[in-house]
Amino acid sequence: MSKENDELGQKILDTAQALFDKYGVEDVSMHQVAKTAGIGQGTLYRRYPSKSKICFTLMEAKIDRFIEGLDVYLRESEEDLVAHRLRTVMTKVILHFNEDLEWLRVMLTSDRLEDTKNILCENPPFTYLRLQIQRLLELAAEREELMPLDPQFTSVMLASLPRADIILYMRDMGYSAEQIAEEYCRSFVDPLFIQR
Numbered sequence: 721m722s723k724e725n726d727e728l729g730q731k732i733l734d735t736a737q738a739l740f741d742k743y744g745v746e747d748v749s750m751h752q753v754a755k756t757a758g759i760g761q762g763t764l765y766r767r768y769p770s771k772s773k774i775c776f777t778l779m780e781a782k783i784d785r786f787i788e789g790l791d792v793y794l795r796e797s798e799e800d801l802v803a804h805r806l807r808t809v810m811t812k813v814i815l816h817f818n819e820d821l822e823w824l825r826v827m828l829t830s831d832r833l834e835d836t837k838n839i840l841c842e843n844p845p846f847t848y849l850r851l852q853i854q855r856l857l858e859l860a861a862e863r864e865e866l867m868p869l870d871p872q873f874t875s876v877m878l879a880s881l882p883r884a885d886i887i888l889y890m891r892d893m894g895y896s897a898e899q900i901a902e903e904y905c906r907s908f909v910d911p912l913f914i915q916r
Contacts, residue, residue, distance in 0.1 A: 736774045802860035803913040811901040818897035850879040
């Protein structure tokens with residue numbers, strides 16, 4: 721891809737991000753993105769065939785930054801109890817999803833979602849999260865802090881439960897992101913550890 725194409729793609733994303741921040745994702749049209757970016761709609765649609773594709777591209781960058789922050793936390797908290805570290809990781813995941821609920825709603829209801837949707841278990845952020853959870857569970861088992869369980873199986877289940885669509889559903893039911901994170905940890909994380 722040429723530098724000019726990279727710059728155009730970045731201009732589209734920056735424009736969309738600014739419009740989404742100002743008006744909300746659902747209230748911004750593709751026409752508005754093209755007009756504000758100073759490009760034709762055909763140019764926009766060749767790059768991004770739908771608003772959900774723009775959202776996915778912007779979300780990928782946010783996820784990358786989130787993973788970098790999680791890596792820093794995990795390195796800096798190595799001496800903490802594993803139960804506390806896992807609770808913190810899962811709370812951060814749920815609160816991260818919560819920041820972009822409007823975006824997620826648009827992506828989940830898009831007619832073209834199938835064009836950009838990956839199988840959950842093959843999705844790199846899911847794989848990253850699952851491996852981090854598995855490592856924490858294995859460490860807890862070594863330290864004899866963990867109930868008898870299979871860390872690999874449990875890591876898949878824990879990583880798959882705080883899905884964006886489920887968090888969105890719980891928010892629609894009236895739960896705050898903090899309540900969802902607390903109840904998730906109380907129901908699925910705390911029982912895994914030996915209480916001392």
